[in-house]
Amino acid sequence: MENSATLRTWLDDMNLSHPLVIAGPCSAETEEQVLKIAHELKGTDVNYYRAGIWKPRTRPGNFEGVGALGLKWLQKVKEETGLKTATEVANKAHVELALEHDVDLLWIGARSTVSPFIIQEIADALHGTDKIVLVKNPVNPDLSLWLGGIERLYSSDIKNLGVIHRGFSTYEKSKYRNNPEWQLAIELQNKFPDLPLILDPSHITGKRDMIFDVSQTALDLNYDGLMIETHTDPDNAWSDAAQQVTPDSLKQIMRDLKIRKETDQEADYNNKLTNCRAQIDVIDNALIEMLGKRMKVSDQIGELKKQRNVAVLQSKRWNEILGNMVLEGDQVGLSEEFILRIFKAIHQESINHQQKIVQQ
Numbered sequence: 278m279e280n281s282a283t284l285r286t287w288l289d290d291m292n293l294s295h296p297l298v299i300a301g302p303c304s305a306e307t308e309e310q311v312l313k314i315a316h317e318l319k320g321t322d323v324n325y326y327r328a329g330i331w332k333p334r335t336r337p338g339n340f341e342g343v344g345a346l347g348l349k350w351l352q353k354v355k356e357e358t359g360l361k362t363a364t365e366v367a368n369k370a371h372v373e374l375a376l377e378h379d380v381d382l383l384w385i386g387a388r389s390t391v392s393p394f395i396i397q398e399i400a401d402a403l404h405g406t407d408k409i410v411l412v413k414n415p416v417n418p419d420l421s422l423w424l425g426g427i428e429r430l431y432s433s434d435i436k437n438l439g440v441i442h443r444g445f446s447t448y449e450k451s452k453y454r455n456n457p458e459w460q461l462a463i464e465l466q467n468k469f470p471d472l473p474l475i476l477d478p479s480h481i482t483g484k485r486d487m488i489f490d491v492s493q494t495a496l497d498l499n500y501d502g503l504m505i506e507t508h509t510d511p512d513n514a515w516s517d518a519a520q521q522v523t524p525d526s527l528k529q530i531m532r533d534l535k536i537r538k539e540t541d542q543e544a545d546y547n548n549k550l551t552n553c554r555a556q557i558d559v560i561d562n563a564l565i566e567m568l569g570k571r572m573k574v575s576d577q578i579g580e581l582k583k584q585r586n587v588a589v590l591q592s593k594r595w596n597e598i599l600g601n602m603v604l605e606g607d608q609v610g611l612s613e614e615f616i617l618r619i620f621k622a623i624h625q626e627s628i629n630h631q632q633k634i635v636q637q
């Protein structure tokens with residue numbers, strides 16, 4: 278699959294003056310709840326009304342969705358409010374039922390994207406559909422698996438495609454429910470700049486008060502849309518209570534978000550930008566030259582270690598370097614996280630070089 282401007286035709290055809298918005302409860306609970314929320318979202322920026330019908334929970338024993346009955350409620354939403362509808366599908370039976378009930382947008386969840394068998398089953402069941410199909414990132418930060426999901430759908434003649442970034446599981450606890458790992462989504466944008474990219478800040482943050490900031494970051498990074506879980510009584514929601522916002526909060530979030538344009542033609546802006554980019558090019562070249570020089574010195578150390586039969590890894594020295602660099606970085610406004618990431622990568626390259634030398 279190649280990038281092509283036609284990948285975003287379905288989105289461009291909507292002619293929106295704001296990011297695409299998919300909103301609605303995490304789960305459809307009752308007919309009354311589904312309709313009440315939908316009526317409150319009618320006439321807002323919301324383009325698609327979402328509700329989970331089948332809920333894949335991490336452990337059994339929790340509410341696992343109302344099942345096909347909820348699809349009838351989504352049909353009512355469409356009749357009563359004119360909102361288009363969206364739900365998650367995780368197998369062939371779900372797809373068939375969702376199509377039967379004329380759901381407009383289907384998404385594939387993170388736990389399904391990890392399994393090429395499931396994705397293929399869904400792709401076969403959706404073959405040739407003109408419905409919109411969005412693929413959430415897999416739970417683990419694996420770009421090829423994510424792209425593989427899209428490619429399977431594309432090969433099954435499904436043309437209205439897009440991706441949803443919902444963050445990645447980590448063993449270590451962080452302030453996010455699912456770590457955003459923005460660089461992965463940026464890499465995906467670089468490969469497929471025209472594939473619509475939607476953020477799911479609800480699953481990334483797990484907390485409603487963080488949703489605005491994460492959504493703004495996404496718009497700063499040129500995302501095309503947001504999927505935000507919305508409930509009239511979030512605290513008593515049957516699933517994911519902490520991350521749902523009320524329809525009023527959603528409207529406020531949409532009012533406060535700053536929508537960025539992709540670029541600007543204004544002359545002064547363009548002159549200044551060109552000048553800064555020329556400086557960045559010079560600095561990037563100098564960085565590469567310095568890194569090359571550093572590796573040459575590391576090669577010399579490798580030769581010395583080979584002669585004296587000394588181990589490549591020298592943890593004490595390495596920890597000293599890391600500690601010093603974190604302090605130096607702090608002086609020039611570079612975060613500890615960045616310094617650790619970059620120096621760990623440099624160290625790994627240095628070790629790879631030396632290993633080749635000592636093993637010769």
Ligand SMILES: O=C(O)C(=O)C[C@]1(C(=O)O)C=C[C@@H](O)C=C1
Binds near residue numbers: 591627
């Ligand atoms: O100081 C050394 O012994 C090195 O080989 C250099 C270096 C580095 O790249 O800075 C590489 C490997 C060691 O684990 C420690 C440091």
